Amino acid sequence: MGQISDSALYPFATQVVAGDSLIFNKASDSAQHLVEFSALVTSIAALLSTRLTARQVAANVTLDDTYEMVVGASGSAITVTLPLAASFPGKQYNITNQGAGVVTVQRTGADNIDNVTAVALAQWASTVLVSDGVSHWSQF
Numbered sequence: 001m002g003q004i005s006d007s008a009l010y011p012f013a014t015q016v017v018a019g020d021s022l023i024f025n026k027a028s029d030s031a032q033h034l035v036e037f038s039a040l041v042t043s044i045a046a047l048l049s050t051r052l053t054a055r056q057v058a059a060n061v062t063l064d065d066t067y068e069m070v071v072g073a074s075g076s077a078i079t080v081t082l083p084l085a086a087s088f089p090g091k092q093y094n095i096t097n098q099g100a101g102v103v104t105v106q107r108t109g110a111d112n113i114d115n116v117t118a119v120a121l122a123q124w125a126s127t128v129l130v131s132d133g134v135s136h137w138s139q140f
Contacts, residue, residue: 058099062108069094072103072121079104082129082137085111089133096126105129113137 054069062081063070065088072078072095080095080103097103105127106118112135113119119127119139128140 063093065091067093070096072097072099072101074099074101074103076101077104078102079106081106082108082111082113084108085131085135085137086133088131091131093129094126095121095129097121097123099123107137109135111135111137114139 054071055067056071056073057078057080058072058074060079060081061067061070063083065083070080070093072080076099078099078101082093082105083091095103095105100123103121104118105113105121107113113129114137121127129137130140131137
């Protein structure tokens with residue numbers, strides 16, 4: 001970027017370089033602040049690059065860790081089967097139905113979805129499911 005000219009506003013810094021380095025006036029402060037600033041920039045970059053990948057499905061599917069957002073797009077009924085909750089602790093799936101056919105989201109094994117075995121989504125309905133890491137999917 002360039003020199004920061006107002007030392008009253010920025011008494012600790014003299015320059016921001018390429019958006020990810022900060023040069024400090026005091027040598028004793030620079031190492032710690034550069035580490036903190038670098039970590040902050042890395043965290044922000046990671047957040048900005050994180051996005052949900054939507055996968056359109058038109059046939060029955062069993063979800064795994066590669067699915068995040070599932071979009072049902074079928075004129076016929078389809079079934080989306082969840083993996084065992086214990087296999088993916090904290091995993092979240094966003095499921096929506098944009099097709100005319102009903103999307104049924106069902107459990108695997110003895111797991112439950114808010115104490116039921118399946119959830120039916122009519123056209124334009126959606127749900128978010130989160131694994132408890134044991135045997136339960138919470139629906140939001």
